Amino acid sequence: MVSAVNGYTASKEDLLKRLRRAEGQVRGIARMVEEDKYCIDILTQVSAATKALESVALSLLADHLSHCVAEASAEGGAVAEEKIREANEAIARMVRS
Amino acid sequence: MVSAVNGYTASKEDLLKRLRRAEGQVRGIARMVEEDKYCIDILTQVSAATKALESVALSLLADHLSHCVAEASAEGGAVAEEKIREANEAIARMVRS
């Protein structure tokens, strides 16, 4: 069952599109550095790429909570607790990064 | 004069290396999504890529303050004020992203 593996199946194409765009943004930033572009303009692009990645992370997490965590919680027990513990750790990493 | 254009000349190679690594990280994340990897493992990689970009931004900004802003401040006047205003805006974007 796919739902046991990941919760983002429905939004996979959308995630891939956003990740390829973010990859292009990072490549564009490297090109700006190579071409000695102005620091502040580069910083603007780095902030945009960071925001794009953050937004991918929020989508992944939302799908994860809606599917994996919800299903595990419906079954309960140690697996559910473990799922929630690792979701909390992932959220802490996101908030602190 | 290069210093009038950007403040990261001395660390350009290091910045490019880190940006190429970040680009590889983002490509790796897309591959994980394609291969239906586990959400939490993907989130860990997204946090790592975000942190890497944040750290590139902090380096760029540090170089910018040490060179462009310091030089403009030494000359003073409207250009110095404008440099500091745009640095403050870039910092606000970084803190809020």
Next chain:
Amino acid sequence: MVSAVNGYTASKEDLLKRLRRAEGQVRGIARMVEEDKYCIDILTQVSAATKALESVALSLLADHLSHCVAEASAEGGAVAEEKIREANEAIARMVRS
């Protein structure tokens, strides 16, 4: 049932202790401004207070997912979906602030 209202009952005393400490930190920052303390020293205290609040938020959210969301998911249906939707919105606000 308390669990229907909130998920932080077990850690309530700890949360209150941390919030009173954060309140004292913010009051201390105001005093530093009043006494014309050095900007950078004030900024260090603001970062500490922000981190303290962030950590309170992560605890609250962890308790919320472990209790409210887990219980609602165990019952399923529209209530469970609503709980997860609002948790995701709260996480997005935390990540973006």
Next chain:
Amino acid sequence: MVSAVNGYTASKEDLLKRLRRAEGQVRGIARMVEEDKYCIDILTQVSAATKALESVALSLLADHLSHCVAEASAEGGAVAEEKIREANEAIARMVRS
């Protein structure tokens, strides 16, 4: 000279007002916890207080760059370098918190 000590003299009253409001927000959050308010509503208030502190930090830093750092840069030398180094460290703490 006050400008040698801090750069926020002109906005001191405004900073104090915002800090007292933030202190009130944190006290309000403690009261919500005491009264067993709903986790998500508390989280909303924690995010608001965090944002308020972040915005105080950005104002302090902007004043610091415009005055202390600009003046030190105008004089140049080791003091200027030290000012910029500590500003960069403060920015890194803000971005990472």
